[in-house]
Amino acid sequence: xxxxxxxxxxxxxxxxxxxxxxxxxxxxxxxxxxxxxxxxxxxxxxxxxxxxxxxxxxxxxxxxxxxxxxxxxxxxxxxxxxxxxxxxxxxxxxxxxxxxxxxxxxxxxxxxxxxxxxxxxxxxxxxxxxxxxxxxxxxxxxxxxxxxxxxxxxxxxxxxxxxxxxxxxxxxxxxxxxxxxxxxxxxxxxxxxxxxxxxxxxxx
Amino acid sequence: xxxxxxxxxxxxxxxxxxxxxxxxxxxxxxxxxxxxxxxxxxxxxxxxxxxxxxxxxxxxxxxxxxxxxxxxxxxxxxxxxxxxxxxxxxxxxxxxxxxxxxxxxxxxxxxxxxxxxxxxxxxxxxxxxxxxxxxxxxxxxxxxxxxxxxxxxxxxxxxxxxxxxxx
Amino acid sequence: xxxxxxxxxxxxxxxxxxxxxxxxxxxxxxxxxxxxxxxxxxxxxxxxxxxxxxxxxxxxxxxxxxxxxxxxxxxxxxxxxxxxxxxxxxxxxxxxxxxxxxxxxxxxxxxxxxxxxxxxxxxxxxxxxxxxxxxxxxxxxxxxxxxxxxxxxxxxxxxxxxxxxxxxxxxxxxxxxxxxxxxxxxxxxxxxxxxxxxxxxxxxxxxxxxxxxxxxxxxxxxxxxxxxxxxxxxxxxxxxxxxxxxxxxxxxxxxxxxxxxxxxxxxxxxxxxxxxxxxxxxxxxxxxxxxxxxxxxxxxxxxxxxxxxxxxxxxxxxxxxxxxxxxxxxxxxxxxxxxxxxxxxxxxxxxxxxxxxxxxxxxxxxxxxxxxxxxxxxxxxx
Numbered sequence: 010x011x012x013x014x015x016x017x018x019x020x021x022x023x024x025x026x027x028x029x030x031x032x033x034x035x036x037x038x039x040x041x042x043x044x045x046x047x048x049x050x051x052x053x054x055x056x057x058x059x060x061x062x063x064x065x066x067x068x069x070x071x072x073x074x075x076x077x078x079x080x081x082x083x084x085x086x087x088x089x090x091x092x093x094x095x096x097x098x099x100x101x102x103x104x105x106x107x108x109x110x111x112x113x114x115x116x117x118x119x120x121x122x123x124x125x126x127x128x129x130x131x132x133x134x135x136x137x138x139x140x141x142x143x144x145x146x147x148x149x150x151x152x153x154x155x156x157x158x159x160x161x162x163x164x165x166x167x168x169x170x171x172x173x174x175x176x177x178x179x180x181x182x183x184x185x186x187x188x189x190x191x192x193x194x195x196x197x198x199x200x201x202x203x204x205x206x207x208x209x210x211x212x213x
Numbered sequence: 214x215x216x217x218x219x220x221x222x223x224x225x226x227x228x229x230x231x232x233x234x235x236x237x238x239x240x241x242x243x244x245x246x247x248x249x250x251x252x253x254x255x256x257x258x259x260x261x262x263x264x265x266x267x268x269x270x271x272x273x274x275x276x277x278x279x280x281x282x283x284x285x286x287x288x289x290x291x292x293x294x295x296x297x298x299x300x301x302x303x304x305x306x307x308x309x310x311x312x313x314x315x316x317x318x319x320x321x322x323x324x325x326x327x328x329x330x331x332x333x334x335x336x337x338x339x340x341x342x343x344x345x346x347x348x349x350x351x352x353x354x355x356x357x358x359x360x361x362x363x364x365x366x367x368x369x370x371x372x373x374x375x376x377x378x379x380x
Numbered sequence: 381x382x383x384x385x386x387x388x389x390x391x392x393x394x395x396x397x398x399x400x401x402x403x404x405x406x407x408x409x410x411x412x413x414x415x416x417x418x419x420x421x422x423x424x425x426x427x428x429x430x431x432x433x434x435x436x437x438x439x440x441x442x443x444x445x446x447x448x449x450x451x452x453x454x455x456x457x458x459x460x461x462x463x464x465x466x467x468x469x470x471x472x473x474x475x476x477x478x479x480x481x482x483x484x485x486x487x488x489x490x491x492x493x494x495x496x497x498x499x500x501x502x503x504x505x506x507x508x509x510x511x512x513x514x515x516x517x518x519x520x521x522x523x524x525x526x527x528x529x530x531x532x533x534x535x536x537x538x539x540x541x542x543x544x545x546x547x548x549x550x551x552x553x554x555x556x557x558x559x560x561x562x563x564x565x566x567x568x569x570x571x572x573x574x575x576x577x578x579x580x581x582x583x584x585x586x587x588x589x590x591x592x593x594x595x596x597x598x599x600x601x602x603x604x605x606x607x608x609x610x611x612x613x614x615x616x617x618x619x620x621x622x623x624x625x626x627x628x629x630x631x632x633x634x635x636x637x638x639x640x641x642x643x644x645x646x647x648x649x650x651x652x653x654x655x656x657x658x659x660x661x662x663x664x665x666x667x668x669x670x671x672x673x674x675x676x677x678x679x680x681x682x683x684x685x686x687x688x689x690x691x692x693x694x695x696x697x698x699x700x701x702x703x704x705x706x707x708x709x710x711x712x713x714x715x716x717x718x719x720x721x722x723x724x725x726x727x728x729x730x731x732x733x734x735x736x737x738x739x740x741x742x743x744x745x746x747x748x749x750x751x752x753x754x755x756x757x758x759x760x761x762x
Contacts (some may be wrong), residue, residue, distance in 0.1 A: 128423065161429060163351070171378060235463060264709060266720075269720075279707075312593075
């Protein structure tokens, strides 16, 4: 393998010349290392490139959780708080989530934000089925979780988990924006520990 | 003399009685004469139809129309009593466009038929829903589910197997 | 030239239908030949729940009707119950109620204008609107601990008195807001694209607007000088000085300008309320103001009995909510629960006119006209 005039052999590495840096994260790569997702970052002084060791799971999970794209589907009161979360004051863009997609085909996260009525239920299900895998669902507020205050009503579905699988339940009526952000952090934790590695206990 | 009594003077045959709805004048109208009385009220200047309320009293239905006059700044309520077996009354859609949806809603939730309404179908609940929820004898224990039919319309059934993940 | 008829389905999941409203559109080329709104995707059966709950238990459900402006909903239902039972309300409580309602009117118009402009493709206004809304919500939170669904106004008064430190923050907000509205006007009002999108779009005459049962800012945009706060006054509105904002054009732009003007009027009302706030700490009706268990006069925290039976009767009571005339028809049969609660919601009645408003226009104009009607689906479907 020729690179920059120096012959690089990936098999024989002179370990005395490898330095593992433990300083404050400055570069993007350092920050990446700091997340704990990439297990080791090795830099060889004589080499121009760097070598990363990781698992496929970890890289994929890191990519997925860092940029969740929610689908714009407000149902009721919680949708107004969803707008508040997306706006300047609370600013969910800090979590890579500012791109609310109007089309479910481009989204991988659904906030079920509000009361799911009987009439809306098949549409919510259809919306979920239109999203490409992998996909996650957050049930926002007591209505989407259990039916909430409208549990006795004749036209309200008693929890969205009756029709689609839910990853995170968020209590509140409606939940405060801080609760949204906490729920998102919980979902990121969950995604971090997904995959084959998680099943074998390797991703921790 | 309040507006209800004025209406009674104009239409002595149609108005059964006059009274107060707490503080607003109210006239009870014969159900056959509602359209005539409402037309007269509109002539008297009551141009704003505020709300149509249907109430199930188990032995009879009541439909109450609340009007307001922008010029006179006065209120007027008209009330009709309907049989429980045959809740039918004339539609006011010819006089007020706003009556359209209000009557459809009353039909949907209380089950009162408005004769002469151009498009009397359910508005809030999907077509085919069983029962009228605001009646006192509505069955609250039977769950009804909605699925999407072939042409995109709603299909109502008590069987939710297509929709639910588990029974 | 002949063109094929095209059927377009808009919603119920669509970014600019403000919720779960569905339009069935029959298009002739690019213009709308027929528009049929399909409602009921958020029908939660609130009126039936009203028959199952006691009067006090139903107040939280009124919050969730028009969830952008919940204080006026609370007040409209409570006003109906108070009229039914003949409860007197102390002056300070009325002042606090008007304070909350007018603040909520500003919040409602901010959200309304912000989302209208976002649907038209201008994202700045909604950022600005929600920035100021957040300040107002912090004030609400000081009052009752909730941001959107308050359950604060109750028969005979309000739940809690104004906390320490509220008034200075409110004054700060009022001072700030004045400048902000100037900013909005500078940003939007002279914008040529905005004029092209809004002027002469969705025109309705005063006669038609009245016939369709329009109320609120939408009706005042068509030149009908009507405001329930002025002409069927309730609470302390007779003592306050404010003018009714009216425009004569009847198009989308007029409705937008009416909302902008109303925000200024609300600020004017709020300043009067702050200046004249009674000093007495009485915030709950004397009839129910003593807690029977302790026997102490509840000057600071108010009390209302859970078992409460108004005399039999029926009442239709209405107020000027930010979106229009909000009325509650309450029938009591002398038990602890209402026999019937009928909600006359402004959004539902204002939406009636949309088919006639947009016929012949294009789909982007439907968005503009629909945005200025300002509906909330919780209020439409109940």
